[in-house]
Amino acid sequence: MGQWIIAYTPLVDLFLLHLGFAYAQYIVLRAGVFSLATAGLAGIGAYTAGVLAVKLGAHPALGVAAATLAGSGAALVLSLPLARLRGVYQAIATVAFVQIVYSVNLWAEPVTGGAMGLNNIPRTAGTGVLAVAALGTLYLVWAMERTRLGRAFNAIRQDEAMAATLGVDIVRHQALAFALSGAIAGLFGALEAYHAYALDPGQFAFPFLIAILSYVILGGRNSVAGPLIGTAILIILPELARPLAENRMLIYGVMLILVINFLPRGIADSLILAWRARRLARPEPAAGEP
Amino acid sequence: MLRLRNVSRHIGGIRAVDDVSLDIPPGRITGLIGPNGAGKTTIVNLITGMMPLTAGSIHLGGTDITRAPAHRICRAGLARTFQNMRLMADETVIDNVMIGFHRHDRCALPAALLNLPSARRMTATLRRRAAAMIAEFGMERFAGFPAGGLSYGHQRRVEIMRALASDPAFLLLDEPIAGMNDVEADALAAIFRRLAAEGRGILLIEHDMRFVASLCDHVHVLDGGRLIAGGRPAEVLRDPAVIAAYLGG
């Protein structure tokens, strides 16, 4: 038993961290913003915490708080221009944001360590801390879903014009979703920093973006269980067999194509819809009336 | 009073709406008719802020809503239904109606984020009110159904309930009985009369002249984006210009 726990701790930690990033991505998609900025926001959080820890020797709690604030602040600022864009334009703008964060990170070597990254970050976030953060995030996302926010996000995502005529302030709601997404990404970025000893800028670039996006697409982007399922599958899968681990990017690529074409809602959402359809198909004949 | 003055909207080279002035009084059902492509839906889009005006102004009571964003216009007391229904197809009828209550869906941000008791009470209240409204429209049986699976007539009723949920002072109905049978249409007519009696102003766009004539005191006729006639339904329908517009297509 003890052996087993030790052997699998790194995997559990990885899962918990990525679960947080997946929810950061999930929240914006759910509010109808086609943002791919999560990687950049996570990078901002991670480096805020890392720099505070290494250069200033700040207390980890301060680092986490600062990273969360930095993430949500950056997201809030980013949401202003994004509010004027839609669809592919938002996607392009947010990819540009990720690139800007990456380039500035490389350039600001005296502060961020440049291409070498940051080393010797005290390791303070263990499995327990990660679990608490992940559970907190899970509760927040779950709770929010059941209130006016979830209802408004739902309407915006499905039909913005309809939502607006029903009184939903799209800009405000999307800004809020963005700020939350940034806060969560920043928080988990900081945890990543305090968990991994070291940071390097390439960590939060395109491959990261793709991994996070894959969790949400595979699991489902409209229900809370989606990112959980997607992250679990994609984190555990490579552990099952060596060839799976060696071909990770290939698997992600094939998976993205197959899922978006044949299971476009992802696993969780499809299951929920199928279950609901079955429940309705059973009782009273009147229910069959179209 | 909902007041349109010299409202125009040009789309590409087309004058979809051309210099239209009309008043929609409270407590009355005002008809808007015209052949296909006359610009009726475009007028509703302009009033509700879904499309900017090329020229003209729109006032709701004392406030200028000409350039207000759509959500403000809703909060000012205006609601609409869509000719090509826009429901959330995968969500249940009750969830579709609940989003209509957004204007009244209030609770502090922290409470909403964490689903604290005040937020839960709000949700429960709205769910109850939505259920009551669904019962009033005779659709209890379908409350838990995905809206996309309903018949046309039922979907139209969900659209109307959703619009009513915001408790609007003015209601713009774009072909609300298309796809309904006579029994359903009569039931709706009774509801529209009651809404007008409550003091709400209604703009009714319909192709079914019998229905329009039975409900409206005043009818405006639109053709090629311009108002070509207006008055009591019986008079308007005899107007040679109106007959020509319909026959000329």
Next chain:
Amino acid sequence: MLAQQLLNGFVVGGVYALFALGFTLVFGIQRVLNLAHGAIFMSGAFIAYYTVAAGGPLWLGLALAVIGSGLISVLVEIVCFRRLRRSGDEEFGGIISSIGASLVIMTIAQRISDTQVLRFPFETFPVIIWRFWGLRVSALQLFMLALALALVVVLGWFIYRTAFGRQVRAVTQNERAAMLMGINPVRIHMQTFFLSGALAGAAGVLVGLAFSSIRYTMGEPFLMYGFVIIILGGLGSIPGALLASFLFGMGQTMLTAYMPSAISGLNEAFIFAALFLLLLFRPHGLMGREAAGALRGRR
């Protein structure tokens, strides 16, 4: 010095044009971003390299690259976009599935090249340099420019002078109306993807020759620059993309040449920040007319 930089930038701009024209053509006709376009570009360089490495002449490598990249592009269309177009989710879904295709193509290239940087054998393209009016021009540069311009002219001829082009433009403007006129959009989509991929493949070969470094990741920066260019030109606009390619090529060269070294590391950041500002203040670019911020209807 300035003239030299402008000349260099112009040559680079020609290559960008090859890359961006196909990118924007596909967007114009399908309203989708093909994020595998960078990988297709890279596959062109790979095909040419392996042809030359196997002893084939460069012209054969170039021809095979153009055809091969075109075919890969058609494959991407069939696998990534066709189903989604039918379900009406091609805007979001298309980005996801073309990212997937990009990953697959890049992994294959990584395997083939064993993650190595490949170089064309020395003198695959003769190294000749001319000087006139104080400018320095290599034969390769002239070749790049000539090929880019020739292909752009061919593309222009296709789009603006043939029945095929008329159909493409009809589908671009209004797919449903075009279908009513008896145009088969499936065929048009495959043809535009072929053209788009073929141009990108040619660009890949030129870049492989010019920088003498071919790597499975070489498409990534081009994809990013491609974004900037097609937004600058106006998404979907062919003349816009052409103009923007040359402006971008020259602008980027100048930036590299004249930026003080203390902040030259920020060049990329400046480019993408500029893209951001552009999206903010003129999202439809120089020549586009797409409503970038219009509220979305049903999704």
